Amino acid sequence: MVESKNIFEIKNFSIWYGNFQAVKDINLSIKSNRITAIIGPSGCGKSTLLRALNRMNDLIISSRATGQMLFHDVDIYDKDTDVIELRRRVGMVFQKPNPFPSSVYENVAYGPKLRGIKKKSILDGIVEQALIKADLWKEVKDKLNDSGLSLSGGQMQRLCIARSLAQEPEVILFDEPTSALDPISTAHIENLLQELQKTVTIVIVTHNMQQAARISHYTAFMYIGELIEFGDTNTIFVNPVNKLTEEYITGRFG
Amino acid sequence: MYNIDTTKESFKKVHKKKRNIRQGFFLSLIRMLGFSGAITLFVILLFVFYNGFQVLSWEFITQPPLEAMTRGGIFPVIMGTILLTSLCMLIVIPIGVVTAIFLAEYSKPGYMLKSVMMSIYTLAGVPSVVFGLFGLGVFVVMLNFGMSLLAGSITLAIMILPYIISTSEEALKAVPYSFREASLACGATKWQTIRKVVLPTAMPGILTGAILGTAKVSGETAPIMFTAAAFFTSGIPRSLFEPVMALPYHIYVLATAGTHIEETRPIQYGTAIVLITLVLGMNLLGIIIRLKQRKKRAW
Numbered sequence: 391m392v393e394s395k396n397i398f399e400i401k402n403f404s405i406w407y408g409n410f411q412a413v414k415d416i417n418l419s420i421k422s423n424r425i426t427a428i429i430g431p432s433g434c435g436k437s438t439l440l441r442a443l444n445r446m447n448d449l450i451i452s453s454r455a456t457g458q459m460l461f462h463d464v465d466i467y468d469k470d471t472d473v474i475e476l477r478r479r480v481g482m483v484f485q486k487p488n489p490f491p492s493s494v495y496e497n498v499a500y501g502p503k504l505r506g507i508k509k510k511s512i513l514d515g516i517v518e519q520a521l522i523k524a525d526l527w528k529e530v531k532d533k534l535n536d537s538g539l540s541l542s543g544g545q546m547q548r549l550c551i552a553r554s555l556a557q558e559p560e561v562i563l564f565d566e567p568t569s570a571l572d573p574i575s576t577a578h579i580e581n582l583l584q585e586l587q588k589t590v591t592i593v594i595v596t597h598n599m600q601q602a603a604r605i606s607h608y609t610a611f612m613y614i615g616e617l618i619e620f621g622d623t624n625t626i627f628v629n630p631v632n633k634l635t636e637e638y639i640t641g642r643f644g
Numbered sequence: 645m646y647n648i649d650t651t652k653e654s655f656k657k658v659h660k661k662k663r664n665i666r667q668g669f670f671l672s673l674i675r676m677l678g679f680s681g682a683i684t685l686f687v688i689l690l691f692v693f694y695n696g697f698q699v700l701s702w703e704f705i706t707q708p709p710l711e712a713m714t715r716g717g718i719f720p721v722i723m724g725t726i727l728l729t730s731l732c733m734l735i736v737i738p739i740g741v742v743t744a745i746f747l748a749e750y751s752k753p754g755y756m757l758k759s760v761m762m763s764i765y766t767l768a769g770v771p772s773v774v775f776g777l778f779g780l781g782v783f784v785v786m787l788n789f790g791m792s793l794l795a796g797s798i799t800l801a802i803m804i805l806p807y808i809i810s811t812s813e814e815a816l817k818a819v820p821y822s823f824r825e826a827s828l829a830c831g832a833t834k835w836q837t838i839r840k841v842v843l844p845t846a847m848p849g850i851l852t853g854a855i856l857g858t859a860k861v862s863g864e865t866a867p868i869m870f871t872a873a874a875f876f877t878s879g880i881p882r883s884l885f886e887p888v889m890a891l892p893y894h895i896y897v898l899a900t901a902g903t904h905i906e907e908t909r910p911i912q913y914g915t916a917i918v919l920i921t922l923v924l925g926m927n928l929l930g931i932i933i934r935l936k937q938r939k940k941r942a943w
Binding site: 444446449451474475477478481482484486488489490491492500501504505550553554557 | 752820822823825826827828829830831832833836840841844845
């Protein structure tokens with residue numbers, strides 16, 4: 391593997407919900423153009439950490455962050471960070487497929503339109519490219535005007551990926567993107583992620599350890615808000631240093 | 645210790661029969677009570693139609709009243725109600741929806757929100773005649789609008805405001821949080837999210853509320869009797885500052901204050917039929933929109 395630079399540097403980073411510390415003093419780097427998986431049992435703070443990367447946690451009124459979260463060496467929790475621009479550059483795909491109740495086309499064109507692109511010919515191109523990249527174009531090219539909600543679960547999730555791709559992000563965060571899908575759709579999306587990784591940095595939270603082992607280059611294991619172990623996926627799964635990690639990946643708890 | 649009867653005797657029908665009788669009795673009682681609403685509506689409709697159908701004709705809804713209301717139609721009365729309710733909705737929908745957006749999307753839990761909510765609930769509980777008096781004092785007299793279409797519409801708007809706010813707020817809150825998340829994750833601002841995702845999704849719900857609100861407003865008498873309604877006008881009003889005739893007030897006046905109370909009975913009931921048809925029609929429209937939306941909804 392070619393050396394890759396750090397796109398995110400997380401330093402002594404914590405997140406609090408009121409008096410509850412959900413993420414505890416984490417240090418972690420995320421390499422660009424790689425897939426980084428965050429695993430751990432329910433409630434370990436992995437989703438919270440993921441949502442910190444594009445400041446989606448801001449939506450929870452009582453939440454606050456301490457420490458540093460550097461994106462291209464700029465602290466995104468700085469007062470003058472443009473959160474809107476951050477979220478354009480760091481997109482997100484959620485656990486439950488959540489297309490808007492509008493057409494397939496409108497779903498994908500949503501991001502570009504927000505940025506003021508109005509010309510139909512340009513939008514058409516962006517929509518087509520995003521759908522091709524999300525491996526959905528062949529299935530929907532004749533029904534771009536159908537409702538996004540009329541697609542199957544797996545298609546909806548790929549539509550959400552296309553919607554995110556249309557805003558030309560550098561990073562896409564995946565929050566358990568396949569946990570609501572059947573095995574075939576899951577495999578489809580896993581293949582897609584490996585394809586996307588060539589152009590976009592991917593951070594994925596998953597409950598499914600096999601998934602993390604299959605697709606990621608790096609794996610972070612979290613437990614009760616703390617980062618227990620982080621490293622090469624191979625190392626983590628074959629030779630974990632920490633006993634907790636070993637117990638978790640061998641299925642002794644979780 | 646319980647004596648658990650494991651013999652075949654326990655399955656005999658003695659217990660079952662007793663149970664079935666009780667079941668049956670309560671079931672039929674519930675059924676009867678359940679239907680009481682429908683029966684009441686049916687009786688009212690039957691009563692009104694029986695007493696008023698003889699005056700129904702094309703002329704009745706297209707001609708003005710003649711000979712001290714004893715003959716002719718109620719065209720200006722229908723138009724008056726349509727004008728009053730339309731103008732009222734024009735005023736109340738923007739205010740109501742904006743308030744609902746504030747409450748559902750922007751307000752933070754706390755003292756402010758609580759007091760706003762309390763005011764809305766209280767406003768909803770104020771008797772309609774009080775709104776009428778308020779309208780008389782403020783719009784008719786103080787602001788010098790006179791007994792007019794404008795004063796009546798604003799008074800009706802204030803009366804229906806809490807209803808429009810709460811139906812719109814419910815419609816907004818029914819929009820799944822995941823839509824908002826998706827939009828924000830696309831780099832939308834909060835306002836863009838509301839305008840492009842939340843409002844369009846909530847629109848059928850807001851519309852249903854507005855239509856049912858219109859139906860409610862069109863039947864109100866008390867708020868307009870001091871502010872807008874006239875016993876007789878020569879036609880439809882030519883400006884916002886002229887009084888209007890209105891269906892509910894027309895029924896009230898003909899039935900209590902006219903000089904030909906007995907002779908105009910059929911016209912009173914005929915007017916009631918028109919009013920009921922208008923209200924039921926709007927309710928039906930609201931129900932249709934709601935059903936359509938439910939069918940389309942997949943989240």
